[in-house]
Amino acid sequence: MESAENCSVKVAVHIRPLIGDERVQGCKECVTVTPGKPQVQIGTHSFTFDNVYGNGGSPSSAMFEECVAPLVDGLFQGYNATVLAYGQTGSGKTYTMGTSFKDGCQTGLIPQVMNALFNKIETLKHQTEFQLHVSFIEGTDNWVLILKILKEEVRDLLDTVSVSKSVAANGHGKVAIPGRPSIQIRESSNGVITLAGSTEVAVSTLQEMAACLEQGSLTRATGIQVSIGHPFILILETVLTKELVGIHINRGLLALGNVISALGDEKKRKEGVHVPYRDSKLTRLLQDSLGGNSKTVMIACISPADINAEETLNTLKYANRARNIQNKPVVNRDLISNEVQQMRQQLKYLQAELCARGGGAPSDEVQVLKERIAWLEATNEDLSRELHEYRSCCAVVEHCEIDSQEGHAYSSKSDRLKRDFQSMDSSDFQMDEVLSGESSGEIDEAAKEWEHALMQSTMDKELTELNRRLEQKESEMELFGGVETEALKQHFRRKIMELEEEKRIVQQERDRLLAEIENLATNSDGQTQKTQDLHSQKLKALESQILDLKKKQESQVELLKKKQRSDEAAKRLQTEIQHIKAQKVRLQHKIKQEAEQFRQWKASREKEVLQLRKEGRRNEYERHKLEALHQRQKLVLQRKTEEAAMATRRLKELLEARKSSGRENSVNSNGHTPSGQGNEKSLQRWLDHELEVMVNVHEVRFQYEKQRQEQAELAEELAFLKQVDQLGHNGQSPHKGKNGYSTLLLMSPNARMARIASLENMLSTSSNALSAMASQLSEAGERERSIIGRGHWSQLRSMGEAKNLLQYMFTSAAEARCQLWDKDMEIKDLKDQLNELVTLLQQSEAQRKELVKEQKMREQTVAIALATSTWGNSLGSSKHYSDDISGPLSPMSLPAPKQLKFTPGIVNGPVRESVSFLDQTRKMVPVGQLSMKKLVAAGQTGKLWRWKRSHHQWLLQFKWKWQKPWKLSEWIKHSDETIMRSRPRPQALIHMI
Numbered sequence: 002m003e004s005a006e007n008c009s010v011k012v013a014v015h016i017r018p019l020i021g022d023e024r025v026q027g028c029k030e031c032v033t034v035t036p037g038k039p040q041v042q043i044g045t046h047s048f049t050f051d052n053v054y055g056n057g058g059s060p061s062s063a064m065f066e067e068c069v070a071p072l073v074d075g076l077f078q079g080y081n082a083t084v085l086a087y088g089q090t091g092s093g094k095t096y097t098m099g100t101s102f103k104d105g106c107q108t109g110l111i112p113q114v115m116n117a118l119f120n121k122i123e124t125l126k127h128q129t130e131f132q133l134h135v136s137f138i139e140g141t142d143n144w145v146l147i148l149k150i151l152k153e154e155v156r157d158l159l160d161t162v163s164v165s166k167s168v169a170a171n172g173h174g175k176v177a178i179p180g181r182p183s184i185q186i187r188e189s190s191n192g193v194i195t196l197a198g199s200t201e202v203a204v205s206t207l208q209e210m211a212a213c214l215e216q217g218s219l220t221r222a223t224g225i226q227v228s229i230g231h232p233f234i235l236i237l238e239t240v241l242t243k244e245l246v247g248i249h250i251n252r253g254l255l256a257l258g259n260v261i262s263a264l265g266d267e268k269k270r271k272e273g274v275h276v277p278y279r280d281s282k283l284t285r286l287l288q289d290s291l292g293g294n295s296k297t298v299m300i301a302c303i304s305p306a307d308i309n310a311e312e313t314l315n316t317l318k319y320a321n322r323a324r325n326i327q328n329k330p331v332v333n334r335d336l337i338s339n340e341v342q343q344m345r346q347q348l349k350y351l352q353a354e355l356c357a358r359g360g361g362a363p364s365d366e367v368q369v370l371k372e373r374i375a376w377l378e379a380t381n382e383d384l385s386r387e388l389h390e391y392r393s394c395c396a397v398v399e400h401c402e403i404d405s406q407e408g409h410a411y412s413s414k415s416d417r418l419k420r421d422f423q424s425m426d427s428s429d430f431q432m433d434e435v436l437s438g439e440s441s442g443e444i445d446e447a448a449k450e451w452e453h454a455l456m457q458s459t460m461d462k463e464l465t466e467l468n469r470r471l472e473q474k475e476s477e478m479e480l481f482g483g484v485e486t487e488a489l490k491q492h493f494r495r496k497i498m499e500l501e502e503e504k505r506i507v508q509q510e511r512d513r514l515l516a517e518i519e520n521l522a523t524n525s526d527g528q529t530q531k532t533q534d535l536h537s538q539k540l541k542a543l544e545s546q547i548l549d550l551k552k553k554q555e556s557q558v559e560l561l562k563k564k565q566r567s568d569e570a571a572k573r574l575q576t577e578i579q580h581i582k583a584q585k586v587r588l589q590h591k592i593k594q595e596a597e598q599f600r601q602w603k604a605s606r607e608k609e610v611l612q613l614r615k616e617g618r619r620n621e622y623e624r625h626k627l628e629a630l631h632q633r634q635k636l637v638l639q640r641k642t643e644e645a646a647m648a649t650r651r652l653k654e655l656l657e658a659r660k661s662s663g664r665e666n667s668v669n670s671n672g673h674t675p676s677g678q679g680n681e682k683s684l685q686r687w688l689d690h691e692l693e694v695m696v697n698v699h700e701v702r703f704q705y706e707k708q709r710q711e712q713a714e715l716a717e718e719l720a721f722l723k724q725v726d727q728l729g730h731n732g733q734s735p736h737k738g739k740n741g742y743s744t745l746l747l748m749s750p751n752a753r754m755a756r757i758a759s760l761e762n763m764l765s766t767s768s769n770a771l772s773a774m775a776s777q778l779s780e781a782g783e784r785e786r787s788i789i790g791r792g793h794w795s796q797l798r799s800m801g802e803a804k805n806l807l808q809y810m811f812t813s814a815a816e817a818r819c820q821l822w823d824k825d826m827e828i829k830d831l832k833d834q835l836n837e838l839v840t841l842l843q844q845s846e847a848q849r850k851e852l853v854k855e856q857k858m859r860e861q862t863v864a865i866a867l868a869t870s871t872w873g874n875s876l877g878s879s880k881h882y883s884d885d886i887s888g889p890l891s892p893m894s895l896p897a898p899k900q901l902k903f904t905p906g907i908v909n910g911p912v913r914e915s916v917s918f919l920d921q922t923r924k925m926v927p928v929g930q931l932s933m934k935k936l937v938a939a940g941q942t943g944k945l946w947r948w949k950r951s952h953h954q955w956l957l958q959f960k961w962k963w964q965k966p967w968k969l970s971e972w973i974k975h976s977d978e979t980i981m982r983s984r985p986r987p988q989a990l991i992h993m994i
């Protein structure tokens with residue numbers, strides 16, 4: 002073997018995402034990764050590893066290349082390798098390793114290892130032939146896959162069965178599995194680890210190997226030498242943290258933890274502390290992998306869920322410690338392969354020498370190879386650059402996507418928070434929403450009203466304008482309408498005719514005068530001349546008169562024409578007026594119509610508002626209910642969280658105290674032995690302390706489990722509500738919820754959102770509490786393990802001390818049992834008392850029921866007997882008096898007193914003081930406790946005076962009319978003293994059923 006080189010175990014953490022179940026349970030992520038660094042935080046703890054994958058770390062797909070591929074390469078150089086995936090159940094070990102060996106599936110490490118191995122073998126087949134041997138061992142909590150590489154030259158050294166033989170044997174390409182013998186791990190004196198009882202199968206193709214692994218386990222009984230001669234890769238998957246719970250002690254897991262602790266603790270390593278490999282098969286198998294001859298990668302698989310915080314923390318602590326483990330891998334060489342190697346080296350050396358001496362061909366070959374390398378390097382560079390560019394592009398795109406998602410998430414988160422805040426702190430939240438809904442409605446309403454008012458005012462203005470025009474036209478019309486048009490025309494025509502007549506007369510006169518003048522002209526004497534002159538003058542006057550008349554006639558004709566024109570104008574005006582009037586009617590109709598529409602709209606709006614208010618009140622009620630529920634749950638959660646915090650604090654204090662007491666003990670053991678008495682006391686204190694710690698751990702675990710359950714319930718409700726919400730958004734109606742969830746379906750969207758916010762709030766509180774508890778439990782678990790490692794009784798130095806402590810333990814146990822017995826007795830007493838109380842309660846409940854029944858019966862029998870005769874007729878008559886009950890009288894069916902046909906019947910019970918009657922003095926006298934029955938028996942008649950209906954009873958007041966003299970003494974005689982004494986002030990006269 003070549004000399005060993007120091008190399009530490011490489012540790013990678015693989016964080017899987019939250020899985021479906023965890024999401025359903027409302028788990029939160031409690032693990033974060035520092036961006037760009039292989040650093041993981043959980044609570045207050047921070048760890049740095051070689052690599053971190055998933056959940057913000059490197060992508061899981063890079064794991065093989067970064068962690069495992071170098072190991073596969075190392076195999077071909079002769080180094081052993083180990084890939085160990087560990088973590089709690091369900092943390093993703095199988096996912097990380099990969100289980101599908103078929104169809105060349107590349108998911109997980111194993112298929113990739115297989116591929117890499119066969120690729121490498123294929124590449125090297127011209128130089129060496131390799132043979133792969135596979136073994137697979139599966140335990141309860143772990144499995145191991147061993148892939149051993151044998152070079153062809155050494156194949157004969159191993160007595161292995163080739164898989165081809167097995168294929169031939171069963172004809173199906175499968176290896177027969179005749180049962181599962183237990184695997185024995187043996188170690189020879191020279192450190193060779195042998196797995197007796199496990200099968201090793203030689204495989205030559207990927208398919209053969211896949212077929213082997215598909216079977217799950219190879220069980221032909223051969224012995225596999227694991228650690229000598231031939232490099233192998235050991236691939237393991239193991240649950241590691243289960244044992245840390247302090248409940249399931251599994252030696253293998255405990256031992257692995259102790260081995261890691263011993264190797265990972267630098268101080269212990271330097272002190273040369275014993276490494277307990279031999280404590281379990283698992284650790285023996287891993288002897289080379291941890292602190293030995295192997296290149297080892299440990300992959301810590303963790304869940305980010307808060308409910309797994311404790312296990313995750315433990316896994317990380319182990320992982321952190323494992324980083325300190327120093328291995329010493331050496332190249333495995335057996336004698337023959339050593340020889341071959343030497344020969345190869347010699348060959349190389351000779352070839353080199355030949356080249357140096359000028360051998361042409363090899364240098365050509367070298368040249369070709371060099372060129373090819375250069376070309377490959379250039380291509381590689383180009384591809385790398387492209388890859389880099391592509392990655393940065395992807396990063397930018399992702400970043401943008403994340404930004405946008407985050408933007409959305411932030412806004413929705415902030416919205417949610419806002420809502421949450423409002424729902425938690427502002428009692429007006431729901432109402433606000435309703436009101437804001439209302440206020441937007443109000444804005445609509447105001448706009449509508451404004452529009453309506455505007456329209457009305459415009460139309461009013463139009464109407465006013467029409468009215469104004471109408472008025473104007475009508476007043477214009479009046480101007481025309483003042484004189485009778487036809488009469489005026491007649492008048493004008495008459496006038497014209499008169500003027501015509503006058504003109505004709507004047508013309509005749511003129512003609513006569515002209516004739517006379519002509520006659521006179523023939524006579525031509527002085528007298529005649531004078532007369533002629535006179536006539537000429539007259540003629541002139543007549544001429545001017547005719548002219549006047551002509552003018553008058555013309556003016557009359559003109560007037561007539563004017564009149565005709567004005568008539569036409571009046572006609573037009575009339576048409577206009579008609580038109581305006583029609584317009585006005587139309588407008589008025591429109592105004593009316595619009596007003597009606599508005600009224601209808603307003604009414605429906607008011608109805609809507611009422612509906613909204615009703616809904617608002619319902620929401621308000623719902624909100625109050627929810628708030629109360631939330632408050633109650635919050636208080637319960639708070640109380641539980643406080644209890645849990647107290648228990649956790651106490652545990653922390655105890656652990657701290659134990660640390661110091663541990664130190665005290667170690668100081669004591671370092672020479673300063675305390676006196677016998679002192680030592681005894683301190684041992685007793687130590688024991689008390691240990692027990693207290695255990696009880697406390699128990700309590701914290703109890704609280705932890707309770708909190709987990711609580712969280713699961715809240716998360717279930719949250720998931721349901723979110724689903725309902727989602728379906729609501731998609732316009733689908735949700736299915737019926739499970740029992741108790743049906744009410745959630747009735748929630749309004751706002752109430753649902755508020756509830757979702759409260760649930761998220763509570764979940765986050767619960768998650769924090771869980772993380773804190775997980776941290777302490779992990780702490781306690783670790784201490785516990787270290788104590789188990791050291792041995793519980795390492796404090797004891799002598800038999801005397803042991804005896805004393807045993808005695809103390811005995812006394813304590815006896816005391817504890819006595820106390821338990823006392824408590825049992827107390828509980829028994831309390832149970833007896835409780836039973837008595839329950840019996841009493843049952844009795845009183847039965848009595849109450851009996852009383853209620855009686856009361857009902859009584860109420861049913863108290864009714865008014867209705868008689869047939871009318872009020873007037875029956876007044877003064879008691880013939881219809883009867884004890885019969887006419888059946889229950891419902892308040893709604895009782896007619897108004899006026900129509901009540903009533904004969905004073907009886908009330909089968911006392912008449913209360915509200916019943917009055919008139920005495921001889923016609924004054925109202927309270928009847929007091931006088932029974933109506935007695936009054937009627939005494940021949941008095943009552944008249945229903947007034948009546949009043951309260952919630953479910955009637956108060957009837959009667960006036961009683963004396964049919965015969967009625968004296969106070971008689972009244973007293975008939976008064977019901979018994980009732981007066983026993984029930985002085987009953988509250989109601991008659992109960993109606």
Ligand SMILES: Nc1ncnc2c1ncn2[C@@H]1O[C@H](COP(=O)(O)OP(=O)(O)OP(=O)(O)O)[C@@H](O)[C@H]1O
Nearest residue numbers: 016017018020089090091092093094095096097240
């Ligand atoms: N990186 C991952 N990405 C997505 N899902 C994962 C991842 N790791 C694990 N899971 C899922 O988590 C669940 C549990 O994983 P897995 O079975 O590998 O856990 P395990 O540690 O092998 O459990 P066990 O110890 O019980 O065998 C599976 O449903 C698996 O698909």
